[in-house]
Amino acid sequence: IGNNERTSNVLKTILDKFGLDPSTYDNYCIEQQLPSRRLVLMDNCTVFYALVRQSDDEQVELTVRRKGQQEREQIKNRSYFNTSYNRTPSGLSISSTHSR
Numbered sequence: 001i002g003n004n005e006r007t008s009n010v011l012k013t014i015l016d017k018f019g020l021d022p023s024t025y026d027n028y029c030i031e032q033q034l035p036s037r038r039l040v041l042m043d044n045c046t047v048f049y050a051l052v053r054q055s056d057d058e059q060v061e062l063t064v065r066r067k068g069q070q071e072r073e074q075i076k077n078r079s080y081f082n083t084s085y086n087r088t089p090s091g092l093s094i095s096s097t098h099s100r
Helices: 007-017 022-027 069-081
Strands: 028-033 038-040 062-066 083-088 091-096
Touching: 007 022, 007 028, 007 062, 022 028
Parallel strands: none
Antiparallel strands: 028 038, 028 062, 083 091
16 A cells, blocks of 8 residues: 555555456445454545554554445535545644535
8 A cells, every 4th residue: 555545546456456346446445453443444535644553564454345324324424514634734624615
């Protein structure tokens, strides 16, 4: 996984490698297995930077699975509010263009 690859590109590559239709990538998600829980990576994140690691040489365990109904509903709701995520020097900022 390169440092500029987004979730959608990583999913397309994985699906193609295993003989599945890459155009169906939006039906899948990537999970990282942590010692105490699983973390689902956001749909449009840069995978390399989204991974949680204690050190640079730590092995990372990722799983690709079909999205559940709840995850598909969350995506519909997010697109309704047109939320955007931007990296800033202080971390992650979230802004919304939805007017109230």
